[in-house]
Amino acid sequence: MFDKEKPSRAAEQVRRLAAEGKLVRHFADAPDDERRRLRAGAVEIVWPLVFLRVTRPVERRRGHYQCAAGVEWLAPDCLDRFHDDVEATLYHLFAYADAPIENLEGWLTSRIRQATVDGHRRRRGERGAPQRPRVPAWLVDALEADAWLVKLATAILDWVGTDTTAGASLWPLTAWTDQRGIVTGDHTAGESVVAAEIEVVLAAMRRRPAWYDKYVEGPLGRKQAPVWFLPRGVDGGHAEPEPLAPVAPYERDESLLQELAALAIDVITHRVNRGEDPCQVAAEVLAVVFGSPPPASQDLDRLPGDETAGTGLAADLIGDPQRLDCIVATVVELLNERNRR
Numbered sequence: 001m002f003d004k005e006k007p008s009r010a011a012e013q014v015r016r017l018a019a020e021g022k023l024v025r026h027f028a029d030a031p032d033d034e035r036r037r038l039r040a041g042a043v044e045i046v047w048p049l050v051f052l053r054v055t056r057p058v059e060r061r062r063g064h065y066q067c068a069a070g071v072e073w074l075a076p077d078c079l080d081r082f083h084d085d086v087e088a089t090l091y092h093l094f095a096y097a098d099a100p101i102e103n104l105e106g107w108l109t110s111r112i113r114q115a116t117v118d119g120h121r122r123r124r125g126e127r128g129a130p131q132r133p134r135v136p137a138w139l140v141d142a143l144e145a146d147a148w149l150v151k152l153a154t155a156i157l158d159w160v161g162t163d164t165t166a167g168a169s170l171w172p173l174t175a176w177t178d179q180r181g182i183v184t185g186d187h188t189a190g191e192s193v194v195a196a197e198i199e200v201v202l203a204a205m206r207r208r209p210a211w212y213d214k215y216v217e218g219p220l221g222r223k224q225a226p227v228w229f230l231p232r233g234v235d236g237g238h239a240e241p242e243p244l245a246p247v248a249p250y251e252r253d254e255s256l257l258q259e260l261a262a263l264a265i266d267v268i269t270h271r272v273n274r275g276e277d278p279c280q281v282a283a284e285v286l287a288v289v290f291g292s293p294p295p296a297s298q299d300l301d302r303l304p305g306d307e308t309a310g311t312g313l314a315a316d317l318i319g320d321p322q323r324l325d326c327i328v329a330t331v332v333e334l335l336n337e338r339n340r341r
Contacts, residue, residue: 010041014104021100023093039090046089047071049105053112055082088119123161133157136211142204148183152176152194153201160219171198264289269335278335282328 007015017023027038051071059068059078067078074082089108092115101107121132135153143149155176173191180194181187205212264285271281 007044008041010037011044012041014038014041014045018097018101018104018107021098023101024095024098027094038094042090042093043086045104046093046108047086049108049112050085050089050116051082053109054085054116084119084123085116088122089115091115091119133161138208139204142207143201148180149197149201151179151183152197153205155179156198156201156205157215160216160223162223171195260289265331265335268331272335278332279328282331283324286324286327286331 014023017026027035030038055071055074055078056068058081059065059074064075064078067074071079071082089112092111093108096111097104097107133154135150135157139153140150143153156171159172173194176198177189177191177194180189180197202216205216267285267289268278268281271285272278
């Protein structure tokens, strides 16, 4: 916290320059060190006003009463919004305080709403999102002018251009479910219904890929990733986080099976071309490729009981004589079709 009873020399200089109408010109011509010092002094003046005039009323409307108690109580997302609003007000101060200002706090209070709105729009523009989200006429037609779906489309366009996250979710389903009840009068629908409706709106948006990439996909990709919290362990401590894998286990299993199948086809083709019996060769090769146990190192990165499922299932199929006969017949038929081409 800054000590408001003892303003720094930098804060006093900001007030003096503002009173003389020289703040904008001095800041623009000052070297980097001087700019940083003036910004620090301006922060002392700006941040209490931003919290009292913008942050506290907003947090109260959101029901964040603890966040409204003081800056030190702000939750991470709320603190980020507060910092953004302070930055926007500083930008406005150093850009427009070019006339003598005797009461700097009064001048800032009269302009703080405009400054924070302009800052919000600038940040949206930097992400490639429209500054004022509007649903185009073609999208309204695609949604058959459904009042709720059009409002949901507007909410999506607004959401992708903000820093706000929805916890571990991509979309704020809880808030939008409440809005759905207000618009439609149906308060029985849950978040799963809204999630399905989001997909309907996104599908309509994707009818114009260039528009979708510019105004939805692009800004969404620049949003901050949701905050992930460690789950609690049995003893009250934090559980060991699961490792992040580049691909899902089932995708690895599928890739392994495809590699083994390609290897088996190559070996079978080579031996058949040498004149060996296709059925006998297919049975022998499949038994070796899929019937042999995988190396012990293959499942070391998996949890107990989560061993490779794909190769185990293939081994079971190969071990069943009747199923093996069907598989061999299929392989031979495929080889014959390839040879006829």
